[in-house]
Amino acid sequence: MRSLPLFRFNRRARSTGWGIAFCTMFLVASLSVAGGLRTSMDALTDNFSPGYSLVVLQGPTGPDYFEADQLGSSEGKAAFCIFASAHIQEYGVNATFFSVHDPDGVLSETLATTDADILAGGLLDISGVVTVVAEESVSATVAGEFSSAIFSSSWALGSEDLLRELTGASEATYNFAVADGLTTDEVASLGDAGFSVQAMTGIVDFLDSGVKEIESDAFWVLIPSAFVIAVLAYGYIGAEISDRRHEIGIMKTIGAGRRALLKDILVGALLVTSWGAAIGLALGIVLAYGISTFASSMFTSVFVVKASETVLVLSFLATVAAGVAGSLVPAIRMIFSKPVSDLKEVPPSA
Amino acid sequence: MVVVAMAVLVFTATASVLTGLRAAPAAFAGGDGFVISESAAPTIFSSQVDMDMASLLDSMPDITGTSPEVFAFSSFSGVSFVVRGVDLAMFNSTGPSFRHLTLASSFDQRMSAVVGVRLLDRLGLDLPCTVPLVGSYSSRVEFVEVVGSFETGTAFDDELLVPLDTARYLSGMPADRASIIRVGTSEPEWLADLLSPRSARFALFDLSTSKAMVVPGQSFDVSVGVRNWGAVPGSATVTFSVLGSTLASEEVELDASAEATVTVPLTLSQLGTHTVQVSVTGDFPVALNATVTVVEPYLSITCPSRVILGSDFDVLVTDQSGSPVEGASVMFLSQSASTDADGWTTLSAELAGTADVTASSPGYTEAAHAVEVVDASMYPDEFLPYVTSFTLSPATVKESEDASGTVLVENRGNVSGTFQLAVLVDSRAYATIEVVLDRLASRTVSFTVSDLGVGTHTVQVASFSHGLTVDPWFSDNPDLVQLVIRYGGSNGLTSASSVPIYQAAKISEGNVAVAVFAIGAISALLATLAVVSVFSKEVHEGRRRLGILRTIGASSSAVRWLVFTQALGSGLAGAAVGAVLGVASALALASSGVFMVFGHRLELSLDPTLLASVLLGAVLISVSSALVSAELAVRETIVSSIKRLPNEGPPPVDVDELLGDA
Numbered sequence A: 001m002r003s004l005p006l007f008r009f010n011r012r013a014r015s016t017g018w019g020i021a022f023c024t025m026f027l028v029a030s031l032s033v034a035g036g037l038r039t040s041m042d043a044l045t046d047n048f049s050p051g052y053s054l055v056v057l058q059g060p061t062g063p064d065y066f067e068a069d070q071l072g073s074s075e076g077k078a079a080f081c082i083f084a085s086a087h088i089q090e091y092g093v094n095a096t097f098f099s100v101h102d103p104d105g106v107l108s109e110t111l112a113t114t115d116a117d118i119l120a121g122g123l124l125d126i127s128g129v130v131t132v133v134a135e136e137s138v139s140a141t142v143a144g145e146f147s148s149a150i151f152s153s154s155w156a157l158g159s160e161d162l163l164r165e166l167t168g169a170s171e172a173t174y175n176f177a178v179a180d181g182l183t184t185d186e187v188a189s190l191g192d193a194g195f196s197v198q199a200m201t202g203i204v205d206f207l208d209s210g211v212k213e214i215e216s217d218a219f220w221v222l223i224p225s226a227f228v229i230a231v232l233a234y235g236y237i238g239a240e241i242s243d244r245r246h247e248i249g250i251m252k253t254i255g256a257g258r259r260a261l262l263k264d265i266l267v268g269a270l271l272v273t274s275w276g277a278a279i280g281l282a283l284g285i286v287l288a289y290g291i292s293t294f295a296s297s298m299f300t301s302v303f304v305v306k307a308s309e310t311v312l313v314l315s316f317l318a319t320v321a322a323g324v325a326g327s328l329v330p331a332i333r334m335i336f337s338k339p340v341s342d343l344k345e346v347p348p349s350a
Numbered sequence B: 001m002v003v004v005a006m007a008v009l010v011f012t013a014t015a016s017v018l019t020g021l022r023a024a025p026a027a028f029a030g031g032d033g034f035v036i037s038e039s040a041a042p043t044i045f046s047s048q049v050d051m052d053m054a055s056l057l058d059s060m061p062d063i064t065g066t067s068p069e070v071f072a073f074s075s076f077s078g079v080s081f082v083v084r085g086v087d088l089a090m091f092n093s094t095g096p097s098f099r100h101l102t103l104a105s106s107f108d109q110r111m112s113a114v115v116g117v118r119l120l121d122r123l124g125l126d127l128p129c130t131v132p133l134v135g136s137y138s139s140r141v142e143f144v145e146v147v148g149s150f151e152t153g154t155a156f157d158d159e160l161l162v163p164l165d166t167a168r169y170l171s172g173m174p175a176d177r178a179s180i181i182r183v184g185t186s187e188p189e190w191l192a193d194l195l196s197p198r199s200a201r202f203a204l205f206d207l208s209t210s211k212a213m214v215v216p217g218q219s220f221d222v223s224v225g226v227r228n229w230g231a232v233p234g235s236a237t238v239t240f241s242v243l244g245s246t247l248a249s250e251e252v253e254l255d256a257s258a259e260a261t262v263t264v265p266l267t268l269s270q271l272g273t274h275t276v277q278v279s280v281t282g283d284f285p286v287a288l289n290a291t292v293t294v295v296e297p298y299l300s301i302t303c304p305s306r307v308i309l310g311s312d313f314d315v316l317v318t319d320q321s322g323s324p325v326e327g328a329s330v331m332f333l334s335q336s337a338s339t340d341a342d343g344w345t346t347l348s349a350e351l352a353g354t355a356d357v358t359a360s361s362p363g364y365t366e367a368a369h370a371v372e373v374v375d376a377s378m379y380p381d382e383f384l385p386y387v388t389s390f391t392l393s394p395a396t397v398k399e400s401e402d403a404s405g406t407v408l409v410e411n412r413g414n415v416s417g418t419f420q421l422a423v424l425v426d427s428r429a430y431a432t433i434e435v436v437l438d439r440l441a442s443r444t445v446s447f448t449v450s451d452l453g454v455g456t457h458t459v460q461v462a463s464f465s466h467g468l469t470v471d472p473w474f475s476d477n478p479d480l481v482q483l484v485i486r487y488g489g490s491n492g493l494t495s496a497s498s499v500p501i502y503q504a505a506k507i508s509e510g511n512v513a514v515a516v517f518a519i520g521a522i523s524a525l526l527a528t529l530a531v532v533s534v535f536s537k538e539v540h541e542g543r544r545r546l547g548i549l550r551t552i553g554a555s556s557s558a559v560r561w562l563v564f565t566q567a568l569g570s571g572l573a574g575a576a577v578g579a580v581l582g583v584a585s586a587l588a589l590a591s592s593g594v595f596m597v598f599g600h601r602l603e604l605s606l607d608p609t610l611l612a613s614v615l616l617g618a619v620l621i622s623v624s625s626a627l628v629s630a631e632l633a634v635r636e637t638i639v640s641s642i643k644r645l646p647n648e649g650p651p652p653v654d655v656d657e658l659l660g661d662a
Helices: A011-045 A068-077 A160-167 A184-192 A202-243 A245-253 A258-298 A309-335 A339-344 B002-022 B024-029 B051-058 B117-123 B164-171 B188-195 B478-487 B509-541 B543-551 B556-591 B608-635 B638-643 B655-661
Strands: A053-058 A078-088 A093-101 A117-120 A128-133 A137-145 A176-179 A196-199 B034-038 B063-076 B079-086 B100-103 B112-116 B129-134 B141-151 B159-163 B180-185 B202-209 B219-228 B234-242 B245-254 B259-267 B272-280 B286-294 B299-302 B306-308 B312-319 B329-332 B335-338 B344-348 B353-360 B367-374 B385-393 B396-398 B403-411 B417-425 B428-437 B442-449 B455-461 B464-471 B491-495
Touching: A011 A202, A011 A258, A011 A309, A011 B509, A053 A068, A053 B129, A068 A078, A068 A176, A068 A184, A078 A160, A078 B141, A093 A160, A137 A160, A184 A196, A196 A202, A196 B063, A196 B129, A202 A245, A202 A258, A202 A309, A202 B063, A202 B079, A202 B509, A245 A258, A245 A339, A258 A309, B034 B188, B051 B063, B051 B180, B063 B129, B063 B164, B079 B117, B079 B164, B112 B117, B117 B141, B129 B159, B129 B164, B141 B159, B141 B164, B159 B164, B180 B188, B202 B234, B202 B272, B202 B286, B219 B234, B219 B245, B219 B272, B219 B286, B234 B259, B245 B259, B299 B353, B299 B367, B312 B329, B312 B353, B329 B344, B335 B344, B385 B417, B385 B455, B385 B464, B403 B417, B403 B428, B403 B455, B403 B464, B417 B442, B428 B442, B509 B556, B509 B608, B543 B556, B556 B608
Parallel strands: A117 A137, B079 B159, B112 B141, B306 B367, B396 B464
Antiparallel strands: A053 A176, A053 A196, A078 A093, A078 A128, A078 A176, A128 A137, B034 B180, B034 B491, B063 B079, B063 B180, B100 B141, B112 B159, B129 B141, B202 B219, B219 B259, B234 B245, B234 B272, B272 B286, B299 B312, B312 B344, B329 B335, B329 B353, B353 B367, B385 B403, B403 B442, B417 B428, B417 B455, B455 B464
16 A cells, blocks of 8 residues: 655644754764764873783782783783782881893893892882892892883892792792783783783873763763654654544555554654754754864863764664654554544544 | 653753763862862873972961872773872871771881772772782883772772872872872962962062171161062062161062062161061061161271290281271280281280280271280190180071081190081081191181071080071961962962863863753753643644633633643643652762763762752743743634534544445
8 A cells, every 4th residue: 555645744844853953963962072072082192102011910819920821922022020019127118029021022121130139229228138028038139220111119120030939939920011012802812811901001091991981971962862852753743643633544444554554654753853863963063063163262272073974873863763762652552543533533624 | 741750850860960070070189178289280180289388288277187199090900090199197187088998907108009999899809909000101010009998988989099109100200299289278268369369479588688787877788589479460569677667668570470689778877786677568468587786896806815935926807797907906015016908917926924915996996805925835745626715606597597606726735736626506416627726726717507497506516505596587477488489379279179180171160060051951951842842742632622712712811821830730740750750860870880080980969059950940841841832822723723623514524434334
């Protein structure tokens, strides 16, 4: 059966379309602002080099020991270290002792000492022979200072043998690694192996997580927008059905099936919401750039607003889906009503 | 009513969450109190304030607590969080206090950390536990032992507290700096104005006089530093007075944060010790004092107290200020001489015994100095140094001024030698002076005492001692003036909610307020749109009844009122239900941790203003929707309504016939 022109593009459809367009505009602008914030953050993040990655196998009380080959394909990209919190008896202070095993020259600095010699950081004021107590007690000689851009100058550098003696660590095991140039796949692979991998420049992750939070928060605007779109579509379809109930009754009477009627009603809703969504997208882009201009002058910095294709498609689909969903209630009520009751309704043109 | 309730629910929940967002910057200050940060820094993360400011502030009566803190960022197990460097003892002195602080082991100021309960929950740690932390802005690593957890009931609970030095290392902050100082004060406006005054403000510092002792009518210079610590250029009058009588005044014009030195020549005529007061007036008056003594001109003689029979000795004649006096007449027994341009002359020890060397010059009070002429053969053949006198001048100095000590040392033996003269200040070694003495010779040794702290000190040489009082430069609240001189204009006090946390968007209270208002208004408009849509549908469906009413004589205003009251009734009922459900939804969402803002959970504080705003918004939505609906109803024409009345007029289709066909 050919579809009947149940719904006409009348004044009600136009006003409903504009209401939906307003909602879609709000949706596009909100998501564009969130997208712009991501762009701003990415630009800010570019100022910081992610640098090295810290790889640890976190246990219940702290980093566990692991063997170098547990890093798999990342092994050649890592320097392997042992650290221990220890007490320096002669000075009555605690300090972190560490050793570095860097066979592939991953680190940009050479950090090594021999036997029982230790090198103290500039902030660790120790000298002479000291007794270092951790899991075991070890006597060591402070042979000088070490300088590093990565490791704290309140630490003390020891040889790998000294750290193993101090911690009781097994041969060829380490409790953290510093890796360089890990790919996304390698990070994922290490994660699957139970390792925790974190960029050693914290601001990168911090900003990224902050923007993700805001992006996810921005999607909450979908709820009020979709709700209003659904209500508008509900009101529009409800009114249209009310006006044309008599005609629908005739269609039912002459054999129109429920599916065909439902299709006709939903197509009407689809057309109106699509029309509103299309206008809303256009208005949303304009509003987004208006916000960008206004915010840039107000905040005295460039405030990027990005209305991406994804945002536009998402907004359009969300609008149409909400509109069709809102139309379902009166539509279903209509198709299940009795034709007798429908026919009792007088058409507006009568 | 259901639609109205749902619309208001959405509006209320949105408004509540947005209001919580407004408080996001305050999370970095713990929610309450005030924050001092560097005025030029766009965010508190890049702010650097001097640690000394915290101790200066602590000494002020209106400051209830200070906590210098350093921000760093780290991530662990995929969770990014704020690392806050604190001094745990000071952390609790202002702002939120620990509801509980549980330590599984002792807190080491180098390597320990405590974690907020909410972050502990997110990280899933079992305490105690060693956690790796990474650098904030460059590749660094530090391991801390998380020895305990704490709860404050504020955004701090989403953070990791570490020692200040640990956070400094992670963030690259210099050793004597902090990101912010959280400060508690009973006078926030006073402190804000003190740190960053909006008008020109002047302070005085480094007062000095060119002469400490002068004769009547002698000119001396008084210098003082002036600094404008206000935000705009301005001028001030610096007044120089003695005993309330103004001797000179100088107008100074300075740009913001600029400083200059003002020097004026003064003369005093009355004998005695005078206090020269230098002051600026205005909102923040400052007065500094310096002491100048006016004396009659007199001569001083410097020469050995003991000389060997048959030898010559030198005599120096100076005036009261230590300047050499040329042409002074010097007498010793039967000898008479005149000083040269440098104030020196030479005499001979011709007779054993003690006699005075006298000096006289027109206009000066005469001076005398006893000299003992001894026979060397009467003294032992050894080196016997003795300290015979010690003077310290002046007895009172200002902070950063020096005092001069003069010691007369004699060798009472026939053998020359060297000895170490020890100067003690407050019984501690201050200086050691090597003194070389010929046989039976004496020598005047001078030294300077400087950099002593404010207070009374004892300066001791051999068995002689003198008190030395060091006064502060600023007799009235010296710490305050020092605070202003050092930090005024370069640091600002902001309320916690005004803290700028993000440079690109400059999210602070004002900006967030604008955004929140805009989104809240749009949310309200959308809710109104939804409610109007439903009401208009209801009106449309009831147009026949309205048409009858109009036909039987109901006026437009009567129809308008009828629809308005019905719409308002159901609207308000729906709004009440929606507001309650909306607040409950917002609270549930916030407490679930769904919303996180820069490492902190979004906090909702249901203050009366928020609730009132939400209720007002809900009522406005209902009223405006009802008004629009009533207007729509009135526009329904009588004729069109009547035409559509059921069972009136010819039906277009014979229903029974149609049903029969079907």
